Amino acid sequence: MGVDQPARDPGGPELPEDAAGRRVSCDGERATVRYVGPVPPTEGLWLGVEWDKPERGKHDGSHNGVQYFTCRHPTGGSFLRPAKVSFGVDYVTVVREQYGLDVQAVLSEKLCVSSRTVEWSRLRAPRLDDLTSVSVDNREVNGPGNVDEIQQTTGNVQSLDLGRNLLSSWDDVAAITAQMDKLEELLLSDNRLRLPSDPCTQSHAFSSLKVLALNSCALTWPQILHCAPMWPQLEELCVSQNDITELQRPVDVLQSLKSLDVSINPLVEETVLSLAALPRLEKLNLAKTGLSSLRFDDAPPGGKTAMFPSLQYLILDNNSSITEWGVVDELAKLQSLVELSCRCSGLTSSDGKLQTVNQLFIAKLGQLEHLNRLEILPEDRRGAELDYIKMFGEEWLKAGGHPDAQQSQPSTQFTSQHPRYLSLIHKYGAPEEGELKKQQPFALKNHLIKVTFVFPDQADRKPIEKKLPVSMLVQKVKGLLYRLLKVPAAELKLTYTSCKIEGKEIEIDSDLKPLGFYSIEEGDQVLVRWS
Secondary structure, three states: OOEOOOOOOOOOOOOOOOOOOOEEEEOOEEEEEEEEEOOOOOOOOEEEEEEOOHHHOOEOOEEOOEEOOOOOOOOOEEEEOHHHOEOOEOHHHHHHHHHOOOHHHHOOOEEEEOOEEEEHHHOOOOOHHHOOEEEOOOOOEOOOOOHHHHHHHHOOOOEEEOOOOOOOEHHHHHHHHOOOOOOOEEEOOOOOOEOOOOHHHHHHHHOOOOEEEOOOOOOOHHHHHHHHHHOOOOOEEEOOOOOOOOOOOOOOOOOOOOEEEOOOOOOOHHHHHHHHHOOOOOEEEOOOOOOOOOOOOOOOOOOOOOOOOOOOEEEOOOOOOOOOOHHHHHHOOOOOOOEEEOOOOOOOOOOOOHHHHHHHHHHHOOOOOEEOOEEOOHHHHHHHHHHHHHHOHHHHHHOOOOOOOOOOOOOHHHHHHOOOHHHHHHHHOOOOHHHOOOOOOOOHHHHEEEEEEEOOOOOOOOOEEEEEEOOOEHHHHHHHHHHHHOOOHHHEEEEEEEOOEEEEEEEOOOOOOEHHHHOOOOOOEEEEEEO
């Protein structure tokens, strides 16, 4: 039927008058009440809820052909008896329970300090109003309680964690924070908050706020911009793992923002440049957003863009769709970029080595000081830039380059692909012919190898031959095997044997390295096992 059976009497406790729209918890999971009423043919009152985690649900809000409420996810809903859910408890009560002290109960107790017995009544008891940091994460907070007590108990708080609670609206949050004049950091991740009708009227409740975390709150970017007038002094905003897709230009809001985290959101990459309207933005996290490229067409190759003028730190981790080195040349146009993290991208080198990939980053980004959270030392930069000159020296000569600067006329195509090459030659001198490194083309069609997958523990399964790019990551290989075998990638164990090393089985132990890293060659066998 898709109806959870009640744990006790169907009538249960008396419901709040505004139960519809309220947040509830049940068996450790949170949900929003979407319906209150009967669900025939059963008797009694039911709550129709939409779970934060849709896999917890059973249906889309319908029962026996009747649609009682709707869900974002087709299986995100359930019907629960009121007795099974908790509507939570107010902030003041939770704080007193967590930080308060029943002084009357301990006045007569004695405390042993340094082998001497001291009467407790002589010691200064802890005071709530001394607290500058309060965390009531996952404590089922549903609202402020007595607002007059908030000022008295936690009025000096500068950092407040209200994550994973049962707050239903921004009005509930504002009722709490309005009593905290010094509040600078607010963590609200894993909540579901109704938007305020007029955000400007709530700005007084967040007048000192500088850091705000709204991760996993099922928010879209337009909803965030709608709320932004509430945070006039905000400098750091974290909105990871929401429902953000298409970004719009922030107009007259978020102008003081220095750090923005929009990671783990399926962004429409053409809209990322909308964020360039944030003049003070110094740090931007675009990890795991599905990006494949960034282009700053207002500047030529080797030039500097006017976009993101203050951006110093960019995070592009886990964007495997970034496969073209031209993206890095575009990043070189950022005038203030000094720190980049681009781990687990799809960028590879012709030799398949991670070290070479890092050298290419360093050589292409002349002002970079940190790569993948590691400092670039002077000797690292010198080695990377010299290797880069040698690596593409033959291509430079064929494109019209020449050791004699007066005769050197490299093609526009070469200088577009290698904007820093000429400045590096000016810095170190042209490469000698004996120093040139033979380069294999980067095109994947020239790097396909035939690999035979064999299954030593599955005698009845025939070998499978596939042509794969040497730059293909092991995790992508496992994804291919999952489609072929219907075995979860996490269960797959890979090794390989080579005709050059007979009798030895070599473990493929990292999902984030390309096949070329393991020197897998044409005709090698990859042994596939699973538990």
